[in-house]
Amino acid sequence: MAIAFAAIATTLAAATPFQTPVSYEAADARAGALLAQMTTAEKLQLISGYNSFYIHGLPRLGIPDLYLSDATQGVHLRKNLSQQLDKSVAFPCPLSLAATWNPGLAYRYAHSIGEECRAGNVAVLLGPGMDIYRVSQCGRNFEYFGEDPFLAARMIEQYVRGVLDTGTIPTLKHFVANDTDYFRRKSDSVVDERTLHEISLPAFKAGIDAGAMAVMTSYNQLNGEWCGQNPYVITGLLRGSLGYKWLVMTDWTSVWDAKKIIESGQDLEMPGKKFIAADAQRLLDEGKVKIADIDRMARDIMRTCIAMGLYDRPVKDVHYLANFPAHVQCALDSAREGIVLLKNNGVLPLAKQGGGKILVSGLFVDQLARGGGSADVEGYDALTLRQALTATYGDRVTFVAEPTDAELKAASAVLLSTGTFDSEGRDRPFALPEAEEKRVQRIVSLNPRTVVIVNSGGGIQMTHWNDRAAAIVYAWFPGQIGNRALAEVLCGDTNPSGKLPITIERRFEDAPGYGYIPAGEQLYTTRLQLEAEMAHPLFHIAYKEGVFVGYRWYEKKGIAPLYAFGTGLSYTTFDYKDLRLSAQAMTQAGQLDVHCTLSNTGRVAGAEIVQVYVHPVHAPIERPEKELKGFAKVTLAPGESRDVTVTLAPRDFAYWDVGRHDWTVAPGEYEILVGRASDHIALHAAVTMR
Ligand code: GLC
DSSP, X not given: OHHHHHHHHHHHHHHSOOOOSSOHHHHHHHHHHHHHTOOHHHHHHHTBOBTTTEEOOBGGGTBOOEEEEOOTTSOOOOTTTOOSOSOOOOOOOHHHHHTTTOHHHHHHHHHHHHHHXXXXXXXXXXXXXXXXXXXXXXXXXXXXXXXXXXXXXXXXXXXXXXXXXXXXXXXXXEETTOOOOTTGGGEEEEOOHHHIIIIXXXXXXXXXXXXXXXXXXXXXXXXXXXXXXXXXXXXXXXXXXXXOOSEEEOOTXXXXXXXXXXXXXXXXXXXXXXHHHXXXXXXXXXXXXXXXXHHHHXXXXXXXXXXXXXXXXXXXXXXXXXXXXXXXXXXXXXXXXXXXXXXXSSOOSOOSSSSSOEEEEETTSSSOXXXXXXXXXXXSSOOOHHHHHHHHHGGGXXXXXXXXXXXHHHOSEEEEEEEOOOBTTBOOOSSOOHHHHHHHHHHHHHOTTEEEEEEOSSOOOOTTTTTTOSEEEEOOSOOTTHHHHHHHHHHTSSOOOOOOSSOBOSSGGGSTTTTOSOTTOOOOSSOOOHHHHHHSXXXXXXXXXXXXXXXXXXXXXXXXXXXXXXXXXXXXXXXXXXXXXXXXXXXXTOOEEEEEEEEEOSXXXXXXXXXXXXXXXXXXXXXXXXXXXXXXXXXXXXXXXXEEXXXXXXXXXXXXXXXXXXXXXXXXXXXXXXXXXXXXXXXXEEEEEX
């Protein structure tokens, strides 16, 4: 049923953008009327945040203070700022949600978080984050939706809709190309127009088309100017190309010049008390900025809040507290569907009964793997791996922090937990720390039935022990209940169905983003103070790979990754056959239905994610070998077959034409590729675009 829901939800979001409680026009008129009653000082107060996470109210005119809170994977509680919510559910990280390839689940996940916002008096959720997985080392990859713009876009449009439907404003972030966190305030992303439109922008565009009403600009510069005060970024790309018409806010302490902020299209300087507060009045007095720009900023903020009804009703609605158990269930379902089985020589599933002792060791046996920074969610009643495995296997499992060779050899199987500690504000190495790498290599070499469980917010180097591991399970940052899902997968109660939303390279040197760290520098391991960060010289990150990010890169370069985008095994097997296209030729006004028959040829029920890629045969410009343009998640009983249909539109064949500054569909031959992973194409058929 979940699959059907997913299909329905996806259709809904695409066809009917969110209807704001108050129409844009009516909200704008009311905002204008309020503006006319405001003093300049009141306007300046409104366009600068206060108390770290609030939009200023104006009681004189019935405008309430509005609280903003992080973030994509749940409500980050800041009890020093708001005592309205005692707890919040810690969901699996967004990259884990992306690995479900289930947009309907993204809707449920986001709707749950939106309800917790309402219960906690949070008017604006500072999420979803959607920067692109360009380098595996980025400390914030866990907060985002992976390397492919199409997959990210399909998940984001549902996520945005889920939050909006609770009456909470979601925030698309970080706009734009904030794809590493290494000295993030001093990095300049140098990105060409085509790469922006084909890679960086589609998820934002999908969020905007679904109705998103807040966007947060990013820390980095784009092509030489900080995004938060960059007119090309805000007025040109966001409001111009993407047609965005609501609130824009800065990231926290990410802008540096009041005049530039005011004239860039920006609306709200967060956390406030900085450049607007210090300089705007003087600039007005000196005639260096126009009150019309201040009015525009204030009006954008008020129009957005009025349109969502935030001036007409309380944000807080405690009846949503009753839904927390349903939110925990959603977190469990998300973890179940997000776990990716990368390798299995048959050791999994490990039956609950029978068989000898299972030895468990490693990093995240007693501590929950979770990403740090503003996205972090404490959660409650968190289930450790030890608790989850004990509940599943009873006294079959023994937990040994430093197992001897003899203990490892004697075990019937070993469950080894490894991974990384990722966080906002810093990147981390692709390779595991030396001691951890040695430990993993030692253990997999001592017991041939070692299952390696990876908890990380992105790819890690596995090359030196991948072949000896009997199985590898990628469980990301699982959230408060995710270890139960992991135990279910290990024992076979849940059949894994997740697929990688990223490519996992063999060596970081193979990756398109390799070389982004300035020569002679090393990754720092603890989060920097602002002064230390700002003391770093501005450095430029040239997106030399252009649109060839992720699998697009490895296929262009002929580099075999360790695990390809879209990879994920099951405890059953699936067969693809009988690819049929609704037409052999299509026009630029038509659409193409791609049909195939999927069969579950194994002994247990399972879900498969059918992936549809488009390959241009004779492109007029250099294009990726293939690009994901459709997918369907289908659950089948053993022996069951189903006709699967994915519909493609002309835009799915387009590239960004910098000569026309628009999308272009080149006539000619294309191949439609269908398979279970980007490197496992089962079927293909030709189609002509007229
Ligand atoms: C942080 C993050 C942003 C977050 C904001 C408020 O530094 O970059 O994602 O929403 O500041 O915490």
